[in-house]
Amino acid sequence: MDKVNRFSLVNPAKSPFFYGYVILVVGTLGIYFSIPGQTIGVSVFTDPVKDALGLSRNQFSNAYMIGTILSSLFIGRAGIWFDKYGARYTAFFAALTLAIALVLCSWSLKMSNLVKDILVLDSWLIPFTIMTLLFFLIRFSGQGVLTMASRNVIMIWFDKNRGKVNAFSSIAISFGFSSSPLWVNFLIEDYNWEGAWRIMALGLLVFSVVIIQFYKNRPEEHGLLPDGVGKPEKTTEVTKEEKKQYTLQEAKGTRAFWMYALMLSFNSFFITGLTFHVVSIFASEGYPKSVAISIFLPASVVAVSISTIFNYLSDYLSLKLYLFLMIVGGILASMGLMVLSSSFGIYLLIAGIGTMGGFFAVLNAIAWPRFYGRNHLGAITGKIMGLIVLASALAPSVFSLWYDTLDSYSLLGYVGLAFLTFLTIGSLKANNPQ
Structure with missing residues (x-):
């Protein structure tokens, strides 16, 4: 099996149209699937989760802040992984990590009670610490790595037409993000906050399969060029000089x-x-x-x-x-x-x-x-x-x-x-x- 297509049944070189447009769609979906790690996706969970864990609004907000700050310190390293391993693997493992983090979030109350029983200590610091670590995971993998990898892979497949394709992506993401509190709240009301997080985790597991099948690192790896023009061997020298x-x-x-x-x-x-x-x-x-x-x-x-x-x-x-x-x-x-x-x-x-x-x-x-x-x-x-x-x-x-x-x-x-x-x-x- 071709190394660049490992674990994938999709070959961009055989696409009847420029494969960058597939990248545009799945990359935009990748940003959309980062919603559970974005502020707009977390904020709907604030009241039910803080009440269940016995945290005040200020304590819950501080856990979110500390987890987010910690995630910002490691996102740069994820960028290096992107350059080394490519968008496919970086986005794939980011989606898996986010899915696992959401499952752990759904178990946060049980984990908090378990730790309290083991330590024989009923303190707000226990759920606060657990949520800080979980917020670090979802912010790092969702808002950070999955978003970055999905946006970058679109930009890599286009050059002269980056603005046009980014216009499509931006519109789709704007409407997708603005509507997300509605369906997230619907999940919470119908399946409780624990169930809502597990359903979103399941969606991310399914999307991780989409990533490994359809995300492709660079057009040159498949005998193509950005924007779908020409052949790499004819323009490589010029591109390097320019x-x-x-x-x-x-x-x-x-x-x-x-x-x-x-x-x-x-x-x-x-x-x-x-x-x-x-x-x-x-x-x-x-x-x-x-x-x-x-x-x-x-x-x-x-x-x-x-x-x-x-x-x-x-x-x-x-x-x-x-x-x-x-x-x-x-x-x-x-x-x-x-x-x-x-x-x-x-x-x-x-x-x-x-x-x-x-x-x-x-x-x-x-x-x-x-x-x-x-x-x-x-x-x-x-x-x-x-x-x-x-x-x-x-x-x-x-x-x-x-x-x-x-x-x-x-x-x-x-x-x-x-x-x-x-x-x-x-x-x-x-x-x-x-």
């Missing part, structure tokens, strides 16, 4: 790496903190819960519209323009937080987080292979993903601490503006290293 393949260390030595990474991380920090405390943030300015929740639908419409249009245009435009437009979105969001007491502040906030979210979907997928090539894409995106996950982990606690100390969320907007001013100046020379 694009330098940066290592992680070389990429970190460029200004673009840090400016783009910091802006993506700011987006993750701001939106996660806002989402986590949105009811409290709006209540502090005298708004009811219904108004707080209502901002996400129009913000999603803005984000999807921007990602669709600018993904398509990214095949023709400079990504540096996108970076500055994303910074503008951050400025609007920060100003919205500063003047949230007025209705104008709400509109600024919606426009800001929608703009940032839209450009995040473009830059986080397209910038890295365009700037640094495909050979070390795993190590580079693994490092970026680690920074993004770390920012998202710190945000809820920073927002909460800021409010408890200063009795105001609006002052965070000034900090955001200061940081974005620094990014604007630093990004003036953040050019494409190619």
